[in-house]
Amino acid sequence: MDSPAGESLTVAELGAHWARYGHDLLVHDPGGPGECLVRRGELLVSRESLDPALSRLRRWVDDVEHDEDLAFARLRLRGAERDRCVDIAGEDPGVSANHVHLGSATMFGTPVLFGTGADPGPAEAVAEPAQQRWGVAVAVLDTGCDPHPWFAGRDWFEAVPEVLDADDDSEQDRQAGHGTFVAGVLLQHAPGVRISAHRVLSSLGFTDDLTVVAGLRALRRKSAARGEPVDVVLLTAGCHTAGDRCPPALRAELARFGDAVVVAAAGNHASTRPFWPAALPEVLGVAASGRGGGLAEFSNSGGWVDACAPGEDVVSSHVRLLPGSGGARRYGFARWSGTSFAAPQVAAAVAIALRDGGDRAEAARAAVRRHPSFGG
Incomplete structure (x- = not known):
């Protein structure tokens, strides 16, 4: 993605840009092979995986939001575990981070x-x-x-x-x-x-x-x-x-x-x-x-x-x-x-x-x- 000056913008810079609007985003593995942008401290769990996931993670979970329509729940982590959301998700096949998707126009190439x-x-x-x-x-x-x-x-x-x-x-x-x-x-x-x-x-x-x-x-x-x-x-x-x-x-x-x-x-x-x-x-x-x-x-x-x-x-x-x-x-x-x-x-x-x-x-x-x- 390009900046107004034509310089390459990193995912971290995009996350910082959106954070100014009140969005709490986390860059995982910045600059590394696993780099991705996620909602900080959020995990998504399918309905069938929720109970076993909670049995393992409950001490780190601050809140559980059920979405019966979508058949999964959003877990909000507490404390320092919020920055570990991607690593925690990687330990359980039924759990994932809530990944941020980027629009695929050149982000700062204003039309x-x-x-x-x-x-x-x-x-x-x-x-x-x-x-x-x-x-x-x-x-x-x-x-x-x-x-x-x-x-x-x-x-x-x-x-x-x-x-x-x-x-x-x-x-x-x-x-x-x-x-x-x-x-x-x-x-x-x-x-x-x-x-x-x-x-x-x-x-x-x-x-x-x-x-x-x-x-x-x-x-x-x-x-x-x-x-x-x-x-x-x-x-x-x-x-x-x-x-x-x-x-x-x-x-x-x-x-x-x-x-x-x-x-x-x-x-x-x-x-x-x-x-x-x-x-x-x-x-x-x-x-x-x-x-x-x-x-x-x-x-x-x-x-x-x-x-x-x-x-x-x-x-x-x-x-x-x-x-x-x-x-x-x-x-x-x-x-x-x-x-x-x-x-x-x-x-x-x-x-x-x-x-x-x-x-x-x-x-x-x-x-x-x-x-x-x-x-x-």
């Missing part, structure tokens, strides 16, 4: 808004995607999706308003508008899809295992209640873990989407280390290519990456807070970079293959053929 949907004057024109119906549903788990003119007139659209200024400093948060941007990339490449937006990523650019799993569960229940199957699930954030294994709660919830193709951004650490959930074998992990066609310098890569699509200087729909307006918004277009914006292009390729009659496996293969990874 440049260069046009609006209403204001006249010089602006780089971006054509609105065509109005089509394919009967393919794509769920986008991100920061939300604002009623940008590209979406507002479509009969499937349900606004999930972006939080633009979570810290109330009268300035737009760095990742605010991310979901609206991602949805616009998807719609440009697959104009006939029906998009279902779900907010799991904060406007500051991060989330965690618990929030993503809850968002996935809410998506499944909403889909079942409406009788509207989800064909593609798109995730644009992810995490590293101490043991380079996918967080068990995340993997278990994704396994319940067996009838959908799951697409995930590969992350922006310029690393080959597995990034979850993109590195799961059952997920299409997407890297980003740069302007010259090679792998973008910020993109993760490796044998676990399945596809690669353009991710540098991508143009899409965006929403911006109007300064001094009391919260008014303006809509336009922005230029942004990251594997977040490569992933929706691969999701679009999956949707096109489903539209053309392919089944889940065929659609995934077609998307990879269309956007092969380097060496793939």
